Amino acid sequence: MKFRSSMALRVAGFQPAIRRRDAFDTWACLLLCALLALVVPPCLAYGGPVRKKIAIQAGRIIPITGAEIKDGTILIDDGIVKAIGKQNDVTVPWDAFVIEAKDKVIMPGFVLAHTSDGLDTPNENLPEVPFLSTFDSIDPPSPFYEDSLRDGVVAMLVLPGNYTLLGGTGTVVTPHGRTVEDMLVKRYVGLKISLAPIQSTSRMGHMQRFRRYMDDLKEYREKYDQRKKDAEKDKKPFDEEFDPRKQSMVDLLDGKLKAFIYCAVAADVPKAIEIIETYKLQAVLVLSPDCYKAAPLIAEKKLPVILDPQLVVWHTNEEKNEEEMKVVPQIFNRAGVKFALQTDTSSYGRRYLWYQAATAVKHGMNRDEALKSITLYPAQFIGIDDRFGSIEKDKEANLIFLTGDPLDAQTWVDKVMRAGEIVYEKDKDERLKKLLEKPREKPEHENTD
Amino acid sequence: MRIHRVLLILLLISAVAASAAAQDQVVAIKAGKVLPVSGEPIDKGVILIKGGKIAGIGPNVTIPEGATVIDAASGVAMPGLVDARGVRPIRGELNEQSDEMTPAFHVSLAIDPKSKLLKHNLQSGVTTLYVSPGGENIISGLGAVLKPVGKTATEMIVKDDAALHITMGSDSTYGNDIPWNSPPTNFYYRRPGTTMAVAWMLRKSFFDAQKYAEAHKQPNPAMEVLVTALKGGIPIRMAARRAIDIRTAFRIADEYGLKIILDECTEGYKVPELIASKQTTVVLGPFYYYPHTFNQYSEGRECNWNNAGILAKAGVKVVLSCGADPDAADLLTVATFAVRHGMPADLAIKAITVTPAELLGVADRVGTLAEGKDADILILSGEPLASTSRVQRVLVNGRTVYQAEQ
Numbered sequence: 007m008k009f010r011s012s013m014a015l016r017v018a019g020f021q022p023a024i025r026r027r028d029a030f031d032t033w034a035c036l037l038l039c040a041l042l043a044l045v046v047p048p049c050l051a052y053g054g055p056v057r058k059k060i061a062i063q064a065g066r067i068i069p070i071t072g073a074e075i076k077d078g079t080i081l082i083d084d085g086i087v088k089a090i091g092k093q094n095d096v097t098v099p100w101d102a103f104v105i106e107a108k109d110k111v112i113m114p115g116f117v118l119a120h121t122s123d124g125l126d127t128p129n130e131n132l133p134e135v136p137f138l139s140t141f142d143s144i145d146p147p148s149p150f151y152e153d154s155l156r157d158g159v160v161a162m163l164v165l166p167g168n169y170t171l172l173g174g175t176g177t178v179v180t181p182h183g184r185t186v187e188d189m190l191v192k193r194y195v196g197l198k199i200s201l202a203p204i205q206s207t208s209r210m211g212h213m214q215r216f217r218r219y220m221d222d223l224k225e226y227r228e229k230y231d232q233r234k235k236d237a238e239k240d241k242k243p244f245d246e247e248f249d250p251r252k253q254s255m256v257d258l259l260d261g262k263l264k265a266f267i268y269c270a271v272a273a274d275v276p277k278a279i280e281i282i283e284t285y286k287l288q289a290v291l292v293l294s295p296d297c298y299k300a301a302p303l304i305a306e307k308k309l310p311v312i313l314d315p316q317l318v319v320w321h322t323n324e325e326k327n328e329e330e331m332k333v334v335p336q337i338f339n340r341a342g343v344k345f346a347l348q349t350d351t352s353s354y355g356r357r358y359l360w361y362q363a364a365t366a367v368k369h370g371m372n373r374d375e376a377l378k379s380i381t382l383y384p385a386q387f388i389g390i391d392d393r394f395g396s397i398e399k400d401k402e403a404n405l406i407f408l409t410g411d412p413l414d415a416q417t418w419v420d421k422v423m424r425a426g427e428i429v430y431e432k433d434k435d436e437r438l439k440k441l442l443e444k445p446r447e448k449p450e451h452e453n454t455d
Numbered sequence: 456m457r458i459h460r461v462l463l464i465l466l467l468i469s470a471v472a473a474s475a476a477a478q479d480q481v482v483a484i485k486a487g488k489v490l491p492v493s494g495e496p497i498d499k500g501v502i503l504i505k506g507g508k509i510a511g512i513g514p515n516v517t518i519p520e521g522a523t524v525i526d527a528a529s530g531v532a533m534p535g536l537v538d539a540r541g542v543r544p545i546r547g548e549l550n551e552q553s554d555e556m557t558p559a560f561h562v563s564l565a566i567d568p569k570s571k572l573l574k575h576n577l578q579s580g581v582t583t584l585y586v587s588p589g590g591e592n593i594i595s596g597l598g599a600v601l602k603p604v605g606k607t608a609t610e611m612i613v614k615d616d617a618a619l620h621i622t623m624g625s626d627s628t629y630g631n632d633i634p635w636n637s638p639p640t641n642f643y644y645r646r647p648g649t650t651m652a653v654a655w656m657l658r659k660s661f662f663d664a665q666k667y668a669e670a671h672k673q674p675n676p677a678m679e680v681l682v683t684a685l686k687g688g689i690p691i692r693m694a695a696r697r698a699i700d701i702r703t704a705f706r707i708a709d710e711y712g713l714k715i716i717l718d719e720c721t722e723g724y725k726v727p728e729l730i731a732s733k734q735t736t737v738v739l740g741p742f743y744y745y746p747h748t749f750n751q752y753s754e755g756r757e758c759n760w761n762n763a764g765i766l767a768k769a770g771v772k773v774v775l776s777c778g779a780d781p782d783a784a785d786l787l788t789v790a791t792f793a794v795r796h797g798m799p800a801d802l803a804i805k806a807i808t809v810t811p812a813e814l815l816g817v818a819d820r821v822g823t824l825a826e827g828k829d830a831d832i833l834i835l836s837g838e839p840l841a842s843t844s845r846v847q848r849v850l851v852n853g854r855t856v857y858q859a860e861q
Contacts, residue, residue: 329574354784364842
């Protein structure tokens, strides 16, 4: 016995000078090691990032891409969904960690296809800055991200604001993490183009500026290619760098980047279409509420759109002297346009994607379609539908646990899972508690109101 | 000429007769569910309307022959909503800038019957609203209760001079800063510039009113209003957001023995026991997630989403309103979210119907569905506090004034 213990110590890097009276200490040391070996790893796993195998047993699953499942099981391995189905149809491996969620509704986390919140200044004051990236401007401690996570958003495309002609490229992040690198889902996604005239320029001048930029770019690119070709012909080394400030626009023209074109009024929509067709762009339209008037045109061109957070607008019918309520998602839905919904914090309700979807359902939209417009469609528009937007085999486990039906106003997000890791729990949300509970009694001298 | 005049008179008579016929028309609403608010919900209920008033309500009301039947088998009927601090259908400026004390100003004289706001508001289900004067004077004037239908302000008004408005806090100091480097004789050099001055000026007005009541010199309309208020003849509504302003409001009210109603009350959650002990009704709103970013609450940085729930739990009578802000959420949404944040659902429904009606002194006409009450009825596609329920039809005085397109 003594021999073995000293061997073990030698292996562990201790000096082998063991005397008889130290044997007890050695044993104690070994025992401690063994204990630590048993106890520490599970502790680490508890507080640590990912449990490899997880089985969620849910009361109801809304996978978005398939029919709803009552009493279902989702099997996750290393952050990836491995199986989804009825409880009887899915075998839970013996070593899986089981999350009981019999009273919960599980659905894919919401996806926000367009936002400029959470940036310090969303609009650069120069009109042509396609080389900028929101990656440099995202402020992780911004309450916007914290709120988004609390409200069940698992991915969002942060794009420059609506008031810069060529605003820069976007970043897809998850609203969880201490740094942008932590939050990152995908970099260099989408380029923002705004058709809203800036400052004192006119719409004519704005469009002219855009066309001039494109002409200059074409000329520069042709000349560059020519120089490259000449160098190859002359067998000379060619080390001239392509202007990095123009690279994103070239990628846009080559179809490597999608254009997110903001239309401030309905009249901007035909111009956006002209741009898309002239330069053969892949594009998503970001619309102001007024653009409901252009719904038939957008439907004809089969363009994907992102609707403004304001979903109800008023139209004065001068003939009848009536105020007509125009429900934007209803109009686009009837026209057959695929859209994603947006949020803002300007009034009660609009801050939640589920509320926006409920507003669409309230005015006659199909429920499944409305749920897609806050999960799958935005994921498709921003090119992350291979990982987000639905619960499917081999997709990442980006899920939310809800206390009830997603469109019910009394439902709360109980947990958020990002790639198999629980990143939000309502029970532990101290800020939310502070917003809902009566403040604790403070001693008189501390009370400053 | 004569023939023309006769024709005109005939025309007039027939028009009057037609409108009288419309008034006498019998309407029956068959609803999947009726929420009278004053009593238990009725499944498959019928509401009978005669002459613009509710003539019968219940599960077994016989519908007379010839009655116009509104079939809402899948719908829910409830009383039209009452907004105790509604949008302001006023054209032009809301605040009188020449004086901080304008107690004898009547908001009813500024109402624009063609207001678009009023039409938008009606489509969200508001059938009675209280219009207050602007909030940037210390004593800003008298508000009016009205229904959003009618061609003239007189037709619309249910109750004029319904309450006297006072604004605590620093709102009335805005714009009173002296421009840089200008002498104190400048036009802008006016009181108040601080919350202290607001309290002082308010105190002084009631002090002057007391003196005026004792001395009674030549008639002074502003003083008459204040004297009536001092004697409890007109309700006093004080807008106060911060807890410190709420305390000041009560302090001054106690000095003069005034019974007050608190408006806005954003930090009421900090002093629920105080408000409950004064038996004061509070009119909450507008509601925002971050009030200070929307200039509604510029002096404060804290809010509690469950303000309504905390106050209600302490025993305070709570009214929910859109807070005179046309950009705020509509009343049903406000009530829905009050429940989400912790207010009991039955109280939330009352807080947008019967409680504000009682507060405004018009509960004998609106706020509940009962025999003899005005037929102001809302038909919804589902439960009132569901985010997917939609306003399908609005009736005011028994007449359909809005119907959603199918």
